[in-house]
Each structure stands twice: as C-alpha cells, then as structure tokens.
Amino acid sequence: MEYKPIRKVVSGNYAAAYAALHARVQVVAAYPITPQTSIIEKIAEFIANGEADIQYVPVESEHSAMAACIGASAAGARAFTATSAQGLALMHEMLHWASGARLPIVMVDVNRAMAPPWSVWDDQTDSLAQRDTGWMQFYAENNQEVYDGVLMAFKVAETVNLPAMIVESAFILSHTYDVIEMIPQELVDEFLPPRKPLYDLADFEREPFSVGSLATPADYYEFRYKIQKSMEEAKKVIKEVGREFGERFGRDYSQMIETYRTDDADFVFMGMGSLMGTVKEAVDILRQEGYKVGAAKVRWFRPFPKEELYELAKNVDGIAVLDRNYSFGMEGILFTEAKGALYNTDAKPLMKNYIVGLGGRDFTVNDVRKIAENMKAVIEKGELDVEVDWYHLKR
Amino acid sequence: MEIPEQVKKKLTLPAEEHFYAGHTACQGCGAALGLRYVLKAYGRKTIFAIPACCSTIIAGAWPYNTLGANLFQTAFETTGAVLGGIEAALKARGIKVKGEDGVMIVGWAGDGGTADIGLQALSGFLERGHDALYIMYDNEAYMNTGIQRSSSTPYGAWTTNTPGGKRHFLEKRHKKKVIDIVIAHEIPYAATASVAYPEDFIRKLKTAQKTPGPSFIQLFAPCPTGWRSPTDKSIEIARLAVQTAYFPLFEYKEGKYKINMPNPKKEPKPIEEFLKLQGRFKYMTREDIQILQEWVLREWEKLKKLAEVFG
Ligand SMILES: Cc1ncc(C[n+]2csc(CCOP(=O)(O)OP(=O)(O)O)c2C)c(N)n1
Numbered sequence A: 001m002e003y004k005p006i007r008k009v010v011s012g013n014y015a016a017a018y019a020a021l022h023a024r025v026q027v028v029a030a031y032p033i034t035p036q037t038s039i040i041e042k043i044a045e046f047i048a049n050g051e052a053d054i055q056y057v058p059v060e061s062e063h064s065a066m067a068a069c070i071g072a073s074a075a076g077a078r079a080f081t082a083t084s085a086q087g088l089a090l091m092h093e094m095l096h097w098a099s100g101a102r103l104p105i106v107m108v109d110v111n112r113a114m115a116p117p118w119s120v121w122d123d124q125t126d127s128l129a130q131r132d133t134g135w136m137q138f139y140a141e142n143n144q145e146v147y148d149g150v151l152m153a154f155k156v157a158e159t160v161n162l163p164a165m166i167v168e169s170a171f172i173l174s175h176t177y178d179v180i181e182m183i184p185q186e187l188v189d190e191f192l193p194p195r196k197p198l199y200d201l202a203d204f205e206r207e208p209f210s211v212g213s214l215a216t217p218a219d220y221y222e223f224r225y226k227i228q229k230s231m232e233e234a235k236k237v238i239k240e241v242g243r244e245f246g247e248r249f250g251r252d253y254s255q256m257i258e259t260y261r262t263d264d265a266d267f268v269f270m271g272m273g274s275l276m277g278t279v280k281e282a283v284d285i286l287r288q289e290g291y292k293v294g295a296a297k298v299r300w301f302r303p304f305p306k307e308e309l310y311e312l313a314k315n316v317d318g319i320a321v322l323d324r325n326y327s328f329g330m331e332g333i334l335f336t337e338a339k340g341a342l343y344n345t346d347a348k349p350l351m352k353n354y355i356v357g358l359g360g361r362d363f364t365v366n367d368v369r370k371i372a373e374n375m376k377a378v379i380e381k382g383e384l385d386v387e388v389d390w391y392h393l394k395r
Numbered sequence B: 001m002e003i004p005e006q007v008k009k010k011l012t013l014p015a016e017e018h019f020y021a022g023h024t025a026c027q028g029c030g031a032a033l034g035l036r037y038v039l040k041a042y043g044r045k046t047i048f049a050i051p052a053c054c055s056t057i058i059a060g061a062w063p064y065n066t067l068g069a070n071l072f073q074t075a076f077e078t079t080g081a082v083l084g085g086i087e088a089a090l091k092a093r094g095i096k097v098k099g100e101d102g103v104m105i106v107g108w109a110g111d112g113g114t115a116d117i118g119l120q121a122l123s124g125f126l127e128r129g130h131d132a133l134y135i136m137y138d139n140e141a142y143m144n145t146g147i148q149r150s151s152s153t154p155y156g157a158w159t160t161n162t163p164g165g166k167r168h169f170l171e172k173r174h175k176k177k178v179i180d181i182v183i184a185h186e187i188p189y190a191a192t193a194s195v196a197y198p199e200d201f202i203r204k205l206k207t208a209q210k211t212p213g214p215s216f217i218q219l220f221a222p223c224p225t226g227w228r229s230p231t232d233k234s235i236e237i238a239r240l241a242v243q244t245a246y247f248p249l250f251e252y253k254e255g256k257y258k259i260n261m262p263n264p265k266k267e268p269k270p271i272e273e274f275l276k277l278q279g280r281f282k283y284m285t286r287e288d289i290q291i292l293q294e295w296v297l298r299e300w301e302k303l304k305k306l307a308e309v310f311g
C-alpha cells in the first residue's frame, strides 16, 4: 500500500490518543490530571464510538494506573497510560516495577511543574526525576513527534522488553493545535505488528512460573545488569526503528540527538522538548545576524546518547545547555548528564547551563538571542562567568 | 504419591496437590495451608497476584516457585489494581475467566496489604467489578517485617510496635472490619473462612469461581511466629476463633447474609479459650479481656441480626 498521510489538526494530547489507537493498544488504565486529561478522554471517546476495542480501566489513582498496566502487560496485552507531574510522582514505585518485570508499557507524560506552589504549566522535572527507573524517555518537540514517538516507542519497547515514556510539554503541546500527518492503520499495522510477550501469565502450557519474586544477592546483580544490556541494545534499536520510520513515512528519527545547523557552528544550544522548536527558529535568525550557531535536540534522554553527544562536542567550542528543570543542590539535569558523558573524552567544549522557563515561564526567540550574546562573550573570554545561570530570574 | 481410588472417594477435599514441597513458611503457618487449599480448588489454570508479605517468601526465591500456578509478585499496595489489569488483558485477548473452564485470577494478600496500604486499590477493584477473587489472609499483623500491628490486629495484642510492658502500650483499637467495608461495595460475593474448616473454605472458593464479578474472602490464618503460639496448635486456635465467635464464619451473597457455623445452636465459648494458647495476649489484664469479650459478643449479635433480617 502506498503511503498517503492523513492530515489532521490535533492537539498534542489528541496526537497521543490517536497514536495509542493506531498502535492498537489493548488495555488503557488511567487517572485524570491536568493537562493530561484530554488524552484519556479522547481514548474513551474512541471506545464509545466503536472506533476502538480497548479494555479501559478507570482506576482510582495513578499508582493503580501503573499497577493495572503492569498486570495487563504481564498478562500479554499491549498497555498504555498517560499522566503528568504529581501523577507521575505517585507512580514512581511502579515505574521501577514495570522495568524490573521487563514490561514494554508505553506512557505519555505531559511535562508539568511539581507543586508546591501549584502550577499546571510546563517543566521537565517530573519526568527527569524518573531518570533511574529503567524507563526509556523520548522528548517530543511538537505534536507530530508525540504521535510518531508513541508508535516508535511501542516497537522499541517490545523489542528490548523495557517500558518507554513519551514526554510532551504542558499546554505548549498538550493543548495547542497543529497539523500532523497520521499514518493509515494498515501501514501502522505493518510497522508495528501485534506484541509477542517475553512471558505470559496466561500461558498454562509451560511450567508454573513466578515473576518478581525474591532474588538473593547471588542473582539480583545480574537482573540489573540485564536491564543495562537492554538499554544499550535499545540505542541500536532506536536508531534502526527511527530509520525504518523515516523510510516508511518520511520522517527520519535515526538520530537520538537531532542536530540542526551544527556542522560549522562555533557553539550550539542543547535542550529537550518543545523549547527546541523556539531554539531552531532562533538559530535561523541568529545565523542571519552573523552568529555561527546550531541546535542539538536531545530526543532520547534514556538511554542517553553518549556517543552522539561526543561526535557533536568534538566539533564545537561551546555548548549552552538549556534546562527547563532543576536538580536542587546541583544544577540542571541535562547539564549534569552532558558534562558527565564527556568527562572521559577528549572533547572539552565550554559548557554553560541556562535554567529557563521553569513552571511555564515564556521562552522566546529573544531569550535565545540573549543567551547567544552571553555565550559568545563567555567563549571569547575562554572562561565561564557563572556555571549555572538562572536566566529568567527577576533581579 | 499416588492416592488409591477408594481413599480418594472418602476425601472431602480435592486430592490433587499443586503446592510443592520445599516452600519456606514457618512450621504451622496458616497462610501456607491456605495457599495449599486455594491451589487444590483451582489447580494449574490460576494466575496469582501476591504483594509484599510472608507469601512472597513462601512462594520461594528466584528461580523457584512453590505454587503450581503462574504468579506475579507485585508491590505491597497494588493487589487490587494488578488484578484489574490482568483481567482486562485476558478480556482483551478473548481468554475466558472464571467458571469451570476459565482462568481464575486470584489476589492473595495479607491483612496489612489489604486493610491498610492496599485498601484503596481493593476498593477500586471491588467497585469496578473485575472478574477476579481477592483473598485476604488474616494473620492479624505485619509478619513479614517482623510482627508489627496492622489495623486488623485485635484489641490487647502484643506486637513489636505495641509491645506491652510496664507502661501499657498494647494495641488499643479493635480489629478493623474489612469484610464490612468490602460488603459496603455491594459486590456479588464475600465470605469469611478459616484454615480450620477447609471444606467450608473450598466450598466458598468454588462459589467465588462460579460467581461473576469480584469476590472477596477473608481467611483466618494463624501465625505461630507472630502469635507466640505452639506450632502444632494453629488449627486448634483457628477453630477456637470460630467457636468463640471471635472470627465467625459467614457469607454474603447478592445482599443476603448466611452464617456458616459448625454448631449453629451452640453459644460462643468464652474468649479466654482463644486467648490463652497465644503468647501475644499475655499482657492483657482482666479488664482488657472483658473489653475484648464485649466487643466480640456485640459484633456477633450484630451479625446474627444481619443474617436474621437479610437471610
Ligand atoms: C510501600 C511499601 N512499604 C513497606 C513495605 C514493607 N513491607 C513488606 S511486607 C510488609 C508487611 C506485610 O504484612 P501483611 O500484609 O499483613 O502480610 P504478612 O507479612 O503478615 O503475611 C511490609 C510493611 C513494602 N514492601 N512496601
């Protein structure tokens, strides 16, 4: 069948819901939280209209949402959920359970700031705080990437038997409408065949088995190592699946770090998610103004694309890491990761951390310009003014 | 071991064993016995969900599994939710659940994992009407973490965080009536059972298997380690719990209550008979015993009334 995309104007949340539908998820267990709610409402609507054959479990909390997805996935189904901020934090224990039990659950997290003070706006700290749960994490720049990301995530997750999180930003994507290209169902089916589970609780032919039981010090260590091995394998799979996606549907995701006009750049802006759309726009403008700059969008934060980062870092004088998140007592989280990844290499660009847009504060092209001015001065001087710059602070 | 046909005919319980030797329960463990009966009733086509509790250990460390059924070990507070997820998956895959030939999905959780941390997930499970059975095995404390009180611990009991001693610090609240909370959800079937009455327990398991929707069984399961009782007295203690009406056997089906006491006409024995075999009650004063006795009889009268009015 020839690929003719279906163009539709959707919000980021509807893009997520359509992707779940097209991925033929079998079980959805979810609990509402702003700004995730319209994802699960849309899925309920698909079911109500007879468009989808999904078992929908309207659980009583996010902790139970993840627990129910875990039960469903362990019993062989393709399971999906979505949440945000406090909901994701409440799930934390079960995120470990999903990866430890090797279940390829896919979840959309709508990046939202943690309370208190209450904020329903964009901030990446909720998802980044789940860094060590064994979940893969993909940060979407726009609604198209939300849709594509969910479809690819199922394929990657089911290949390496680890769960994956697709992250979109609150309101900037979740409630903003944009044209996206959706893929006809038959072609999605070809790309993403039915799941073949690693184990199946409903398999009564084999010896009775147990999952999640106690492992003594003689074995626990190896269980952890195998998760790491699968994360390493995931890098390969992500690139392959990203390339295949490009070949089939015209949008190539084979780069885990998408580079934009970096070839001859003196320095680059690095960040994740929707703010990188603004950055790319700014790069075009700054280029006209004589700045030799580029953008590096980290798509997959876990597994972390160390090798791609090294390739990039070798060829630039500086990296301005833009973090819409913060690890208290340290610095922006991507900044720590990026610096750490390069420490034992010979790539030593100047790296400076800009904390931007926390809790949904606007981040504009003009902000990128100011950061570029500062970064240029820093590089010319050859030393940092401050390492971590709370860029938006009212002084 | 092959059981001769004529012996099999006389057995009042299924002959098949699906609970393997080599499990790691303490001697005289009521929970282990309970698991054995559940497996006798349901056999291989069972999916267990077991949260953190003594039964995690009883089922064995990786790669062993002493239960002859598929088992998913889950987080402490998630039994109800995991059951719902498993059921949803089987339905999505067109696999039959319950009934004679369907898969039995069984949650098996302690009183702590049910009455305390897992109460929310239990409530969600009951209220949403999943086709699965939730069994709370009630050993009246957190045993896996070393005998701490739960809200199912009875008045006057010693535990390691209600230690008794000179300054009176025993458990001061009566046992939470989890079964009443469950029944308030108006589910199709709920029952109490005891490892001292296995025929009654298995009959109730079979009823749960036949009844569509969620079922709940609260199983009285003595714990010699936590109750400070002789390992060969577990059944006797469990029987006395019923005979004193401390833990009466009854079932609730479609709005109707039915008491299933072995000797329905007999007046309850004094509570001391149940208490005296267990070290956990040794700090109780006369007055404490009186308080517990009054509670037991009051609750018993309440139950009898319910059975009379809604029988
Ligand atoms: C979230 C969480 N908190 C605490 C624990 C520690 N924990 C494990 S088992 C247990 C007590 C279990 O008690 P109960 O459910 O009554 O079962 P029993 O051990 O008595 O069989 C506790 C507190 C845990 N595993 N998870």
Ligand code: SF4
Residues within 6 Å of the ligand: B024, B025, B026, B027, B028, B029, B030, B031, B032, B054, B058, B139, B143, B144, B222, B223, B224, B225, B226
């Ligand atoms: S501590 Fe009690 S419940 Fe736990 S295994 Fe031993 S006897 Fe059984």
